[in-house]
Amino acid sequence: xxxxxxxxxxxxxxxxxxxxxxxxxxxxxxxxxxxxxxxxxxxxxxxxxxxxxxxxxxxxxxxxxxxxxxxxxxxxxxxxxxxxxxxxxxxxxxxxxxxxxxxxxxxxxxxxxxxxxxxxxxxxxxxxxxxxxxxxxxxxxxxxxxxxxxxxxxxxxxxxxxxxxxxxxxxxxxxxxxxxxxxxxxxxxxxxxxxxxxxxxxxxxxxxxxxxxxxxxxx
Numbered sequence: 570x571x572x573x574x575x576x577x578x579x580x581x582x583x584x585x586x587x588x589x590x591x592x593x594x595x596x597x598x599x600x601x602x603x604x605x606x607x608x609x610x611x612x613x614x615x616x617x618x619x620x621x622x623x624x625x626x627x628x629x630x631x632x633x634x635x636x637x638x639x640x641x642x643x644x645x646x647x648x649x650x651x652x653x654x655x656x657x658x659x660x661x662x663x664x665x666x667x668x669x670x671x672x673x674x675x676x677x678x679x680x681x682x683x684x685x686x687x688x689x690x691x692x693x694x695x696x697x698x699x700x701x702x703x704x705x706x707x708x709x710x711x712x713x714x715x716x717x718x719x720x721x722x723x724x725x726x727x728x729x730x731x732x733x734x735x736x737x738x739x740x741x742x743x744x745x746x747x748x749x750x751x752x753x754x755x756x757x758x759x760x761x762x763x764x765x766x767x768x769x770x771x772x773x774x775x776x777x778x779x780x781x782x783x784x785x786x787x788x
Contacts, residue, residue, distance in 0.1 A: 571661045571678055573650035574686065574733060577643045581693075581725040584639035588718020591632055634701065636718045641697030643725060647690030654683035662735065669738070677735035685732050693725055717757055724750035741779065748775035 654661065658680060665674040700721075704714055727747030734740035749772075756768035 570650055570653040570657065571663055571676070573646045573653065574678055574729070577646035577650060577686070577690065578726050578729045580639050580643035580646060581722045581729065583722070584636050584643065585719045585722020585726070587632065587639060588636045588715050588722065591713070591715035591718070633704065633714055633718070637697045637700050640700070640722065640725070641694055644690045644693030644697060647686045647693060647729060650678070651683040651687030651690055654678055655680055655687065672738055674739040675735040676733045678733060682732040686729065689725070689728055696721070712757065716753065720750040720753040724754060737783070741783070744779055744782070748772060748779070751775070
């Protein structure tokens with residue numbers, strides 16, 4: 570169960586990082602062509618298919634599709650993890666050797682977090698299906714897909730980590746990751762002043778909420 574939850578987080582991170590590589594797609598294209606040619610060396614049929622798929626004009630489309638595939642898989646694993654913990658009605662705890670040297674991240678996965686994992690997973694699956702058509706209308710030079718894909722992946726990862734956090738340190742890192750990523754998503758169409766104001770207001774409310782959570786630890 571917890572493995573599925575971790576996979577959901579890692580796949581959302583991976584989708585964001587792959588989207589970021591859109592800025593380095595020429596290098597990624599060369600590496601991909603080299604690897605596929607080595608794998609399918611001597612097979613003319615596969616080499617022709619690879620050459621057509623990895624053409625420079627098609628490669629960005631292929632990358633975008635892969636980003637949404639990873640995002641969709643993240644949603645699927647989130648749904649699986651949520652359903653599993655809801656059915657088992659158990660509580661799973663774990664520690665991750667991240668954060669401060671003397672303070673590892675403490676993880677807790679129970680029915681409440683499983684329910685929200687299920688909701689987020691369904692939403693992420695829907696986004697992965699709707700997203701390719703949505704981004705097709707954007708011009709790359711005005712609204713880079715790398716930015717949208719990166720912060721979408723980070724936003725999903727942040728939400729899932731918030732649900733898994735069982736200590737204040739991990740929770741605040743996940744909360745800030747979610748807040749900052751969502752700020753950039755809201756401000757994505759930054760040429761619209763209303764979007765910039767909305768993004769600033771959202772970030773302000775998120776930080777006020779974070780401050781309230783921190784103060785709540787002491788009072």
